[in-house]
Amino acid sequence: MDLAYSAEEEEFRARLRGWLRTALPGLPAPPDPHDWPARRAYDCGWQRMLYEAGYAGLHWPAEAGGQGATPTQHLIFLEETERAGAPYVGAGFVGLLHAGPTIAAEGTPEQRARWLPPILRGEQVWCQGFSEPDAGSDLAALRTRAVRDGEDYLVTGSKIWTSHAQIADWCELLVRTGTGHETPGGPDTSRHRGLSWLALPMDAPGVTVRPLRTLAGTTEFAEVFLDGVRIPASQRIGAENDGWRVTLVTLSFERGTAFAGEVVACRRVLREVARAARDNGRWDDPVLRRRLGRLAADLGALWRLIQWNVSEAQHTGGLPGTGGSVFKLCYSRARQELFEAAAEALGLAALDRNHRWTADRLSSLAYTIAAGTSQIQRNIVAERILGLPRGR
Amino acid sequence: MDFRLTEEQRALRTTLRELLARHYPPHRLREAAAAARTPDANGAAGGEAGEPPTAPTSPATPGALSPATPGTPATPGTPATPGTPVTSVAPATLGAPVSLGTSVPLGASVAPGAPGAEVVDAECWRALGRAGFFAVLLPEASGGLGLGLPEAVLLFEEAGRALLPGPLVGTALAAGLVPGAAEGEAMVGALDARHPLLEYPGVCRAALVLDGATTRLLDTGELARCATPLDSLDPLTPLASLPGPLPARHPPGRPPGASRLRQEATLLTAALQLGSAARSVETAVAHARGRTQFGRPIGAFQAVQHLCAGMLERLEPARCAVYAAAVTGTAEESAAAKLLADEAAIHNARDCLQVHGGTGFTWESEVHLHLKRAWVRAAQWTTAQEAEELLAAELLTPETDWPRNS
Numbered sequence: 074m075d076l077a078y079s080a081e082e083e084e085f086r087a088r089l090r091g092w093l094r095t096a097l098p099g100l101p102a103p104p105d106p107h108d109w110p111a112r113r114a115y116d117c118g119w120q121r122m123l124y125e126a127g128y129a130g131l132h133w134p135a136e137a138g139g140q141g142a143t144p145t146q147h148l149i150f151l152e153e154t155e156r157a158g159a160p161y162v163g164a165g166f167v168g169l170l171h172a173g174p175t176i177a178a179e180g181t182p183e184q185r186a187r188w189l190p191p192i193l194r195g196e197q198v199w200c201q202g203f204s205e206p207d208a209g210s211d212l213a214a215l216r217t218r219a220v221r222d223g224e225d226y227l228v229t230g231s232k233i234w235t236s237h238a239q240i241a242d243w244c245e246l247l248v249r250t251g252t253g254h255e256t257p258g259g260p261d262t263s264r265h266r267g268l269s270w271l272a273l274p275m276d277a278p279g280v281t282v283r284p285l286r287t288l289a290g291t292t293e294f295a296e297v298f299l300d301g302v303r304i305p306a307s308q309r310i311g312a313e314n315d316g317w318r319v320t321l322v323t324l325s326f327e328r329g330t331a332f333a334g335e336v337v338a339c340r341r342v343l344r345e346v347a348r349a350a351r352d353n354g355r356w357d358d359p360v361l362r363r364r365l366g367r368l369a370a371d372l373g374a375l376w377r378l379i380q381w382n383v384s385e386a387q388h389t390g391g392l393p394g395t396g397g398s399v400f401k402l403c404y405s406r407a408r409q410e411l412f413e414a415a416a417e418a419l420g421l422a423a424l425d426r427n428h429r430w431t432a433d434r435l436s437s438l439a440y441t442i443a444a445g446t447s448q449i450q451r452n453i454v455a456e457r458i459l460g461l462p463r464g465r
Numbered sequence: 466m467d468f469r470l471t472e473e474q475r476a477l478r479t480t481l482r483e484l485l486a487r488h489y490p491p492h493r494l495r496e497a498a499a500a501a502r503t504p505d506a507n508g509a510a511g512g513e514a515g516e517p518p519t520a521p522t523s524p525a526t527p528g529a530l531s532p533a534t535p536g537t538p539a540t541p542g543t544p545a546t547p548g549t550p551v552t553s554v555a556p557a558t559l560g561a562p563v564s565l566g567t568s569v570p571l572g573a574s575v576a577p578g579a580p581g582a583e584v585v586d587a588e589c590w591r592a593l594g595r596a597g598f599f600a601v602l603l604p605e606a607s608g609g610l611g612l613g614l615p616e617a618v619l620l621f622e623e624a625g626r627a628l629l630p631g632p633l634v635g636t637a638l639a640a641g642l643v644p645g646a647a648e649g650e651a652m653v654g655a656l657d658a659r660h661p662l663l664e665y666p667g668v669c670r671a672a673l674v675l676d677g678a679t680t681r682l683l684d685t686g687e688l689a690r691c692a693t694p695l696d697s698l699d700p701l702t703p704l705a706s707l708p709g710p711l712p713a714r715h716p717p718g719r720p721p722g723a724s725r726l727r728q729e730a731t732l733l734t735a736a737l738q739l740g741s742a743a744r745s746v747e748t749a750v751a752h753a754r755g756r757t758q759f760g761r762p763i764g765a766f767q768a769v770q771h772l773c774a775g776m777l778e779r780l781e782p783a784r785c786a787v788y789a790a791a792v793t794g795t796a797e798e799s800a801a802a803k804l805l806a807d808e809a810a811i812h813n814a815r816d817c818l819q820v821h822g823g824t825g826f827t828w829e830s831e832v833h834l835h836l837k838r839a840w841v842r843a844a845q846w847t848t849a850q851e852a853e854e855l856l857a858a859e860l861l862t863p864e865t866d867w868p869r870n871s
């Protein structure tokens with residue numbers, strides 16, 4: 074039980090702080106949330122700055138062009154960048170946290186050389202085409218089909234909720250290539266066996282992107298229609314019909330340390346909420362005070378839980394395990410509660426669409442849905458951590 | 466940074482787990498509860514009180530008199546006769562029977578009528594004392610283990626998991642202050658004057674009272690005068706209230722600051738709650754795997770699965786909060802740890818009860834013991850209200866660094 078950082082870790086922190094102090098003043102003003110080209114340019118610009126300073130792909134292995142940093146160093150990075158007010162990964166999320174690590178782990182040397190450097194340099198944006206209208210939580214029910222045609226696949230179907238699709242260059246696409254009977258396996262595994270992971274260029278003929286407006290008002294995600302899209306088989310990562318396994322490598326990255334910076338941000342917001350309540354007189358309400366005090370305890374514990382998970386990951390080769398599910402469950406609830414409490418503290422001002430916390434209050438509602446709903450996380454906790462019998 | 470337990474810490478935890486398994490196996494708990502005073506212990510309506518301790522899993526025999534009744538005070542006001550043997554309570558096969566006879570010298574039972582002796586296992590207490598449990602924080606130079614709060618919370622978590630009865634926190638606080646406490650030869654209570662509630666009054670030789678910034682020590686006689694027995698809801702935690710102004714006696718030598726002791730007590734109590742919360746998860750999961758309805762283990766039903774998952778959602782953050790507070794030692798983290806651990810213990814016991822169905826609602830089941838003890842502990846030391854107000858107030862103070870990195 075050692076929460077003190079080692080000399081090397083502190084040195085890493087100090088160097089990073091020093092760089093952030095000099096680099097951040099050079100950032101352009103944050104873009105309008107509705108201006109997607111500007112958002113892309115801003116996020117890619119930040120990634121480029123990280124690249125030039127030697128911080129790109131911090132947690133990627135060195136062979137993949139990353140920095141080979143430890144999970145603890147990655148945690149320090151997320152903590153310090155948030156503290157310094159640096160941008161988040163933004164449009165780089167899928168490239169840096171899903172597609173990139175998958176290609177690094179499962180791709181051929183040619184595939185790595187082709188796709189990884191542009192991600193690290195902030196030149197190419199990836200999106201994730203997994204969910205479909207009829208395949209959300211039950212991802213293995215997906216129906217988008219890829220039929221082999223010589224050296225290519227012809228892909229037809231549709232994807233939905235694809236974040237950043239309208240500004241992406243590439244899409245990590247999960248498609249059905251087989252019936253599941255090509256390889257031996259029980260009836261339950263067969264659905265998972267016929268899937269493949271393809272890199273789809275978003276400007277390929279037959280790709281149509283139709284942005285969807287989220288309840289927060291911005292067009293964060295989109296529908297993606299695929300009509301006979303030709304994708305060379307050389308753009309498949311991993312073996313044909315082995316896409317489910319390849320995908321699982323990707324998904325586990327999502328629930329690791331990804332939210333560490335946000336927890337630090339939540340603590341800052343909580344203090345701002347307390348000050349707002351003091352200024353408008355609501356602080357005199359013990360119910361509100363206690364609600365905020367309780368949130369302080371929750372956020373503190375979440376930070377410690379991250380440190381716990383990171384310490385575990387440090388000794389299991391860096392892959393976040395199922396412990397991430399408990400964290401995601403607790404964090405998504407705490408985040409929603411924070412912005413609900415903020416609304417209580419604000420009173421009528423919380424109904425102002427332009428209040429600085431309104432967008433966060435609205436977007437927090439997605440946290441219990443995206444990246445595996447809370448119900449699905451509880452299934453995972455029950456079956457894989459607690460060892461309860463498989464449910465239905 | 467490496468937040469995981471060290472090898473030594475794991476070994477320490479295992480040692481205590483094994484010691485408790487030997488000296489306080491789970492059936493002891495149920496037997497103690499069966500033997501403890503029940504609401505109808507004066508022989509009125511019968512019911513679960515008649516449960517023979519030798520058959521803890523069989524249904525209660527309505528109307529049967531508890532073997533515990535003869536040696537047990539009928540009402541809170543009725544003095545127990547110190548020295549009255551209640552050895553008959555424990556089945557002969559258990560060895561080291563629980564009796565007032567053995568616990569009186571230990572605690573010098575001094576508050577007549579205040580119960581406690583019948584549920585505290587004196588043998589186990591001494592074994593803990595020999596192992597250094599109470600002296601975990603006492604410097605080696607003073608005969609203690611000289612370990613830190615992280616080790617202490619691990620030990621208390623185990624005691625909480627086993628739901629071990631007795632004034633554990635008070636005695637650990639008193640190690641080095643009250644002769645015999647560190648060695649497990651004297652039981653000592655402790656309380657915060659803001660919550661004038663004393664657990665196990667009948668076995669406490671003395672009690673530490675943390676009153677504002679001062680630490681007072683009430684001796685046997687003073688305790689007897691000040692403590693008014695309270696008919697405790699929890700059969701394994703006899704209670705007394707100390708309503709009036711307390712005599713102002715200070716412990717010999719230089720007493721440690723009350724705020725440090727209060728914080729330690731808060732954290733050690735949180736650790737007990739943590740262990741209880743963890744035990745509730747284990748019990749619920751074991752039952753959910755074993756119990757079949759509709760031709761399937763109930764643990765295959767998603768509603769049950771999600772109850773269990775929810776228990777882990779309370780447990781894991783609480784665990785990290787308790788361990789981190791032990792490392793950083795700040796008042797805020799200790800209060801937060803208690804807040805989260807209290808809630809985890811109470812609500813996990815509640816959900817464990819739900820998973821058990823009717824079985825969970827019986828006197829014989831372990832479930833209610835965890836719930837009731839969790840309620841008692843939640844009222845001790847830093848309460849939810851105090852913790853939340855403290856943490857809220859801190860939000861308005863200037864902050865230099867969050868998270869605090871050492």
Ligand SMILES: Cc1cc2nc3c(=O)[nH]c(=O)nc-3n(C[C@H](O)[C@H](O)[C@H](O)COP(=O)(O)OP(=O)(O)OC[C@H]3O[C@@H](n4cnc5c(N)ncnc54)[C@H](O)[C@@H]3O)c2cc1C
Pocket residue numbers: 200201202203204205206208209210211233234235236237293294439442443444445446447448449452465767
């Ligand atoms: C903001 C946002 C961004 C997203 N970005 C992407 C992206 O970039 N790429 C991508 O591929 N996807 C993305 N998604 C999709 C996301 O992964 C899915 O929404 C999610 O997996 C749930 O699927 P669904 O929406 O079809 O809901 P359903 O699966 O239809 O679920 C509906 C309800 O049923 C419950 N339910 C379903 N199955 C079970 C079960 N077995 N047990 C208990 N309850 C169950 C769910 O918990 C939920 O409450 C995004 C979603 C959001 C909200």
